[in-house]
Amino acid sequence: MKFLHLIWCNLKRKKLRTSLTLLSVVVAFVLFGFLMAIKQALAGGVNMASQDRLVVRHKVSIIQLLPESYKARMDRIPGVDFATHQTWFGGIYQDPKNFFMQNPVVPEEFLAMHPEIILPPDQKKAWLETRTGAIVGRKTAERFHWKIGDQVPIQSSIWSKSDGSRSWEFDIVGIFDGQKKETDTTPLFFRYDYFDEARGGAKGEVGWYTIRVKDPTKAAAVAKLVDQEFENSSAETKTEPEGAFVQAWASQIGNIVLIVAAILSAVFFTILLVTGNTMAQAVRERTGELGVLKAIGFTNAQVMVLVLAESCLLTVLGGTLGLGLAWLVISHGDPTGGLLPLFSFPARDLLAGFGISLVLGLITGIFPALQAMRLRVADALRRM
Amino acid sequence: MAGPINWISQIGSITKFGLLSIPQRRGTVAATVFGIAGVVAVLVGVLSIAAGFKQAMTVSGAPDAAVVLRSGADSEMVSGLGRDQTKVIADSPGVAHTSQGPLSSAELFVIINMPKRSTGMDANVPLRGVETSALQVRDKVKLVQGRMFEWGKDEVIVGTGAVHEFSGLEVGSKIKVGRFEWPVVGMFSAGGGVAESEIWTDAKVLQEAYNRGDSFQSVYVKLNSPGAFQEFKDSLTSNPQLSVKVVRQSEYYAEQSETMTRLITTLGVLIAGLMAVGAIFGALNTMYSAVSTRTREIATLRALGFGRGAVIISLMIESLMLALVGGALGGGLAYLAFNNFHTSTMNFQSFSQVTFAFRVTPELLVRGIVWAAFIGLVGGLFPAIRAARLPIASALREL
Numbered sequence: 001m002k003f004l005h006l007i008w009c010n011l012k013r014k015k016l017r018t019s020l021t022l023l024s025v026v027v028a029f030v031l032f033g034f035l036m037a038i039k040q041a042l043a044g045g046v047n048m049a050s051q052d053r054l055v056v057r058h059k060v061s062i063i064q065l066l067p068e069s070y071k072a073r074m075d076r077i078p079g080v081d082f083a084t085h086q087t088w089f090g091g092i093y094q095d096p097k098n099f100f101m102q103n104p105v106v107p108e109e110f111l112a113m114h115p116e117i118i119l120p121p122d123q124k125k126a127w128l129e130t131r132t133g134a135i136v137g138r139k140t141a142e143r144f145h146w147k148i149g150d151q152v153p154i155q156s157s158i159w160s161k162s163d164g165s166r167s168w169e170f171d172i173v174g175i176f177d178g179q180k181k182e183t184d185t186t187p188l189f190f191r192y193d194y195f196d197e198a199r200g201g202a203k204g205e206v207g208w209y210t211i212r213v214k215d216p217t218k219a220a221a222v223a224k225l226v227d228q229e230f231e232n233s234s235a236e237t238k239t240e241p242e243g244a245f246v247q248a249w250a251s252q253i254g255n256i257v258l259i260v261a262a263i264l265s266a267v268f269f270t271i272l273l274v275t276g277n278t279m280a281q282a283v284r285e286r287t288g289e290l291g292v293l294k295a296i297g298f299t300n301a302q303v304m305v306l307v308l309a310e311s312c313l314l315t316v317l318g319g320t321l322g323l324g325l326a327w328l329v330i331s332h333g334d335p336t337g338g339l340l341p342l343f344s345f346p347a348r349d350l351l352a353g354f355g356i357s358l359v360l361g362l363i364t365g366i367f368p369a370l371q372a373m374r375l376r377v378a379d380a381l382r383r384m
Numbered sequence: 385m386a387g388p389i390n391w392i393s394q395i396g397s398i399t400k401f402g403l404l405s406i407p408q409r410r411g412t413v414a415a416t417v418f419g420i421a422g423v424v425a426v427l428v429g430v431l432s433i434a435a436g437f438k439q440a441m442t443v444s445g446a447p448d449a450a451v452v453l454r455s456g457a458d459s460e461m462v463s464g465l466g467r468d469q470t471k472v473i474a475d476s477p478g479v480a481h482t483s484q485g486p487l488s489s490a491e492l493f494v495i496i497n498m499p500k501r502s503t504g505m506d507a508n509v510p511l512r513g514v515e516t517s518a519l520q521v522r523d524k525v526k527l528v529q530g531r532m533f534e535w536g537k538d539e540v541i542v543g544t545g546a547v548h549e550f551s552g553l554e555v556g557s558k559i560k561v562g563r564f565e566w567p568v569v570g571m572f573s574a575g576g577g578v579a580e581s582e583i584w585t586d587a588k589v590l591q592e593a594y595n596r597g598d599s600f601q602s603v604y605v606k607l608n609s610p611g612a613f614q615e616f617k618d619s620l621t622s623n624p625q626l627s628v629k630v631v632r633q634s635e636y637y638a639e640q641s642e643t644m645t646r647l648i649t650t651l652g653v654l655i656a657g658l659m660a661v662g663a664i665f666g667a668l669n670t671m672y673s674a675v676s677t678r679t680r681e682i683a684t685l686r687a688l689g690f691g692r693g694a695v696i697i698s699l700m701i702e703s704l705m706l707a708l709v710g711g712a713l714g715g716g717l718a719y720l721a722f723n724n725f726h727t728s729t730m731n732f733q734s735f736s737q738v739t740f741a742f743r744v745t746p747e748l749l750v751r752g753i754v755w756a757a758f759i760g761l762v763g764g765l766f767p768a769i770r771a772a773r774l775p776i777a778s779a780l781r782e783l
Contacts (some may be wrong), residue, residue: 027662248505270422273415
């Protein structure tokens with residue numbers, strides 16, 4: 001630690017070079033933050049999936065509906081705690097670009113199934129009492145400046161009412177928050193009984209079911225039982241854990257992880273070149289001094305650590321600044337306007353970023369450091 | 385003051401001198417060149433995804449073809465039209481005719497789950513029910529293997545993109561739709577268009593399998609000429625029996641591709657922009673070190689009467705050349721790695737998969753080179769100004 005001052009002075013020697021290198025490291029880590037947030041936005045739902053929930057959909061595809069009567073049959077299957085359903089509403093608020101999900105649900109069952117949705121008790125009560133009531137997530141409420149008591153008109157591209165109109169009005173009775181930072185608080189949920197009565201067709205049919213199993217370790221067996229129950233019926237089912245369902249959904253967009261990894265490697269390779277080069281130059285210029293240090297009693301290992309510490313200090317400093325900056329920008333929210341509801345910077349990736357900055361420092365510093373360590377005093381001094 | 389010829393020869397000699405000293409500065413120069421190559425490769429690579437997706441969507445739309453949907457529907461998926469309506473549409477003015485009747489195909493559009501080859505996970509593959517004139521309505525569709533399905537029979541043909549991306553769709557295999565098993569009897573191409581992602585069968589067969597009665601979701605028509613569109617549209621929208629939306633096929637697909645293209649372009653430019661900032665720092669570093677190792681040489685030249693302008697311009701040229709090499713390298717890399725890379729993604733509007741190939745277009749390469757040149761110029765400017773401002777006397781004293 002007592003050499004910290006020496007390392008710091010060495011970095012300050014060529015201020016311009018140090019700051020330019022530092023800035024490129026900062027940029028690399030801002031990018032790292034962004035890419036992690038994008039990955040989180042596209043694939044993060046998988047981490048939020050609950051271990052004890054299964055999703056049941058029509059075997060042929062999710063757009064085909066299932067009878068509402070399946071609920072009672074599902075509830076009777078051994079291992080099933082209870083089942084509840086949702087339906088894709090496909091609504092548009094003012095402009096198709098204002099995308100967010102709206103689904104009709106059975107309020108009490110829905111809230112019991114999704115403890116990650118935090119709704120104050122009085123608002124829950126209001127929802128149960130208001131047939132046309134809807135609850136909306138904090139993010140969407142803030143985006144459109146909706147308050148409790150507002151009536152919002154939503155055009156459904158899929159569902160028309162019995163009179164042929166496609167405009168549906170909902171009374172906002174509650175605004176929910178997420179239990180965790182990663183919980184999606186963009187959707188709107190409204191009451192299935194209102195929906196089923198008012199819709200013009202497909203009455204008694206729903207989009208998909210969510211099942212809570214009593215014992216998560218037996219989830220796979222329960223899924224099999226559910227599919228067996230409806231085998232050879234007109235609407236066969238496919239049941240899978242919520243995580244697998246979400247993952248399959250995310251992978252439909254493309255192989256996100258691979259793309260993110262490819263971009264990140266291009267970025268870090270570039271930064272590696274820039275930083276490594278700076279360190280190599282710094283050591284080359286200081287050959288003579290390092291010789292003096294060794295002559296006055298510094299051991300080879302000490303000299304090596306000195307050089308390594310310098311490169312690590314540079315990258316960790318840059319990494320911290322970059323990650324901080326990324327965190328600031330990302331907490332402002334989704335840059336695409338609604339397409340990426342889960343855009344956020346997970347703490348896990350923040351920690352990984354710190355780790356990477358340290359490793360980057362070690363890799364870029366190691367060759368110059370070894371060079372410095374192997375330096376023979378006589379040779380070094382002759383070059384002064 | 386020397387003449388312009390002399391000035392140019394000054395620039396030439398300083399530039400030559402700078403370029404010849406590159407081998408001594410291998411490390412820094414390589415860092416810059418590869419840094420810029422990285423930026424250009426990422427920029428071109430990411431935008432080639434958007435370009436490929438857009439290409440697949442727009443190549444599908446001929447100017448003399450139109451799509452009719454229920455009014456208010458933004459994709460076929462949520463549209464619905466009855467038999468009586470599709471008949472009125474087929475008989476409208478402006479629709480091209482052959483001896484068999486109007487070139488109009490009333491179609492159904494649903495999705496079916498098939499596993500993606502790359503991940504093994506289920507994806508929403510579009511399944512389209514068509515009428516007999518579907519092949520004439522879309523002139524790019526051609527059978528490349530096997531045969532056409534027989535009308536009225538439980539058979540399907542599949543697009544080349546779908547066969548490539550999803551497993552279990554080869555000619556000779558069978559797909560399971562609910563309780564039915566349909567053999568794949570042929571494979572078709574569609575000039576790289578979106579139809580290549582689809583599975584096709586007879587609309588009647590699909591209606592039966594999906595209990596759709598005698599209803600459809602869209603009508604695809606071929607018009608007499610691109611100019612006949614307005615007449616066709618007016619006759620439908622003024623018909624009180626109908627409540628439909630009439631769009632040119634090309635516009636329909638452009639609209640469909642908008643969300644995805646916007647997403648990719650926003651993110652791509654954001655990422656590449658940040659990387660470019662990083663690369664500018666790298667380039668600045670290189671050129672500053674280029675200047676500082678040559679302090680004495682530059683001072684000597686200035687003492688000999690070389691002008692400030694010549695020093696600045698030649699250093700900028702040096703930086704620009706390094707950047708262009710980097711840009712070319714990055715563009716080439718992106719071309720080799722990404723051009724014609726086949727993949728599939730979700731079309732948010734229709735909820736279904738679109739298969740497409742990344743396209744590194746000449747425009748993208750030019751764009752990459754322009755970015756590289758910009759990085760090179762900015763990265764060279766400040767070091768060049770510094771070099772030109774060096775006080776000659778003190779710089780020479782360093783000798």
